Amino acid sequence: MMSQNQGGRSLERRNAKAKAEDESVEAAKRAPRRALDEARLRQQAIGVKLRQMFDRVVNEPVPDEFLAILRRVDDRAQGRDDS
Amino acid sequence: MTAEAVATGGDDPAMEGRFKRELVALIPHLRAFARTLTGDQASADDLAQDALMKAWDARASYQMGTNMKAWTFMILRNQFYSEKRRSWRQTQLDQDAAERTLVAVDDPQAPVALDELRLGLGMLPPEQREALILVGAGGFAYEEAAEICGCAVGTVKSRVSRARRALQGILETGAYDRDGRSAGDAMNSIMAEAEHLGQSR
Numbered sequence: 001m002m003s004q005n006q007g008g009r010s011l012e013r014r015n016a017k018a019k020a021e022d023e024s025v026e027a028a029k030r031a032p033r034r035a036l037d038e039a040r041l042r043q044q045a046i047g048v049k050l051r052q053m054f055d056r057v058v059n060e061p062v063p064d065e066f067l068a069i070l071r072r073v074d075d076r077a078q079g080r081d082d083s
Numbered sequence: 084m085t086a087e088a089v090a091t092g093g094d095d096p097a098m099e100g101r102f103k104r105e106l107v108a109l110i111p112h113l114r115a116f117a118r119t120l121t122g123d124q125a126s127a128d129d130l131a132q133d134a135l136m137k138a139w140d141a142r143a144s145y146q147m148g149t150n151m152k153a154w155t156f157m158i159l160r161n162q163f164y165s166e167k168r169r170s171w172r173q174t175q176l177d178q179d180a181a182e183r184t185l186v187a188v189d190d191p192q193a194p195v196a197l198d199e200l201r202l203g204l205g206m207l208p209p210e211q212r213e214a215l216i217l218v219g220a221g222g223f224a225y226e227e228a229a230e231i232c233g234c235a236v237g238t239v240k241s242r243v244s245r246a247r248r249a250l251q252g253i254l255e256t257g258a259y260d261r262d263g264r265s266a267g268d269a270m271n272s273i274m275a276e277a278e279h280l281g282q283s284r
Contacts, residue, residue, distance in 0.1 A: 043247055046254065047219055049200050050119075054220035056197075057115035063128065066110050069135055070103060 102142050105151050110135065112152060112221070113159055119216045120163055122205040130166070134159035150227065157231045160213060167209070203253040207246050214242035215250070 113134055117127035138145075138155050145154055204212055210232070217228040218239065225243075229236045252258070 039251070042251055042255075046200070046247070046250055049196055050204075050215070050220045053197050053200055054115045054119055054216070057118045058111040060111070060114070062110050062114070065128070066114075066132060066135060067107070069132060070107065070139070073103075073139055 098147065099142070101147070102145065103139075106135070106138060106155070109152055109155050113155055116156055116159055116216065116221060117163070119201075119204060119220065120160075120209075120213060122201050130163055131159065134162050137162060153223065153227050153231055156217070156221070156223075157233075160231060164209075199254060200250075203250050203258075206253055206258070207249055211242045211246035211249065214239050215246035218243050219247075 110131070113131045114128065117131040117134070118124060121127045121130060134155065137158050141158065145151065204216075207215070213232060214228060217223045217231060218225060221228075223231065225236050225239050229239045232239060
């Protein structure tokens with residue numbers, strides 16, 4: 001059976017060891033977490049740019065060829081009505 | 084009410100007018116979808132015009148009040164693949180598109196960051212690219228994107244997340260900035276890495 005003193009020392013040692021382990025685990029956790037945060041930020045930046053790229057085309061004036069397609073459709077409809 | 088009157092198009096001028104107005108309002112979005120899919124303006128506008136004509140011709144099959152944006156995007160997407168199917172294997176890098184977009188980078192007026200992004204998008208497998216565009220830029224929910232692409236919601240989710248990882252890899256390594264051949268090699272290793280990350284997650 002362990003004496004009171006020995007038990008106390010071994011408890012201390014265990015605590016110190018556990019604390020050191022906790023700290024190294026925390027440090028190991030912090031690094032990937034920081035990397036994850038950075039990755040998330042980079043992803044957000046890509047997302048913003050992607051929407052920008054899309055919206056820039058949405059905001060361009062529509063080339064006349066597009067509207068001409070639907071005008072031709074109108075002409076065809078006129079022709080149909082006249083016949 | 085007759086069957087003809089229920090149909091969107093047919094000979095009902097009021098319905099046809101409404102359909103046309105809504106279609107016109109969608110043109111800028113169709114152009115943007117086509118541009119981000121192809122990465123080049125001329126072929127994108129050809130694609131969007133084809134889709135516009137197809138949508139008009141198919142107006143009788145569209146149900147007024149349902150999501151017309153999703154409906155037209157589906158038409159454009161199907162048009163895109165029917166044109167590309169001959170030369171593309173679905174998961175293969177489109178070397179031609181990559182080379183075309185690499186040439187386009189010489190435009191000095193375009194902001195660099197967007198050019199890099201366009202080049203990077205051009206290197207993604209098409210099904211990943213479209214999923215990312217629909218969800219990340221087009222404003223579609225995963226469910227809507229799944230309907231447009233004709234696949235399961237989970238498939239869209241995994242394509243979007245793989246596309247994001249791959250795109251990030253491309254932009255960080257500058258893989259878009261090489262000549263076509265080495266860009267292809269770099270891309271293959273990035274895709275392999277993204278696959279690996281996806282599996283080990």
